[in-house]
Amino acid sequence: MTENQENENLEEKTTEQEAQQPEIIENQNTTNELEEMNDRYKRLFAEFENYKKRNIKEKESLRNMLVSDIMMSILPIIDNLEKAITTGTTDTAYEEGIKMVLKQLKDTLAYHGVKEIETVGKPFDPELHEAVSHITDEKLGQNIIKEEFRKGYIIGNKVIRHSMVIVAN
Numbered sequence: 323m324t325e326n327q328e329n330e331n332l333e334e335k336t337t338e339q340e341a342q343q344p345e346i347i348e349n350q351n352t353t354n355e356l357e358e359m360n361d362r363y364k365r366l367f368a369e370f371e372n373y374k375k376r377n378i379k380e381k382e383s384l385r386n387m388l389v390s391d392i393m394m395s396i397l398p399i400i401d402n403l404e405k406a407i408t409t410g411t412t413d414t415a416y417e418e419g420i421k422m423v424l425k426q427l428k429d430t431l432a433y434h435g436v437k438e439i440e441t442v443g444k445p446f447d448p449e450l451h452e453a454v455s456h457i458t459d460e461k462l463g464q465n466i467i468k469e470e471f472r473k474g475y476i477i478g479n480k481v482i483r484h485s486m487v488i489v490a491n
Contacts, residue, residue, distance in 0.1 A: 382478075386480055387480075389434045389477055393431060393475065393477070393482055394482060394483065396427065397475065397483055399427065400424065400428070401472065401473070403427070407421060434477070435477050435478060436476070436477045436482065437475065438474070439451070439475060439481075439484075441474070442467055442468070444466070446466070446467055450474060450476070450481060450484065450485060451467065451486075451489075454486050454487065457488055457489075458490070463491065465489055465490075465491065466489070466490050466491070467488070467489055468489065469488040470488075471486040471487065472486040473485060
């Protein structure tokens with residue numbers, strides 16, 4: 323090979339390499355753009371999932387708040403119906419009617435997630451109970467509820483109304 327031919331071959335190789343270089347750079351740019359878009363997509367997807375979870379929690383919280391507000395106005399009615407049953411009457415049909423209405427109200431409360439707070443024989447919990455009196459009773463342990471004056475109710479983790487109780491020891 324002559325020197326001219328070698329120079330021509332070298333120039334051709336250099337020209338081919340120069341022609342391939344923009345293509346390589348272009349591929350790297352495209353790869354970088356795809357990675358960036360993929361990263362943005364993943365972040366956006368995660369953000370949307372968090373939004374959905376937060377939205378569900380907010381709806382549940384709002385629902386519980388509305389139900390508890392409505393139930394607060396119904397609880398005195400339940401208290402009065404329970405008092406009417408314990409008072410007793412000679413008219414058994416009247417007493418059965420009151421019991422049916424009370425059961426229907428309690429079923430409605432249960433349907434909406436409202437539960438009675440357990441009291442008698444349970445340990446006193448200031449989060450759930452309101453102590454109106456302390457007594458000494460050797461049969462019961464320390465801070466055990468002896469008697470209930472007024473029923474308490476919860477919905478989910480929220481106390482609608484604290485139980486009024488007498489605590490032993």
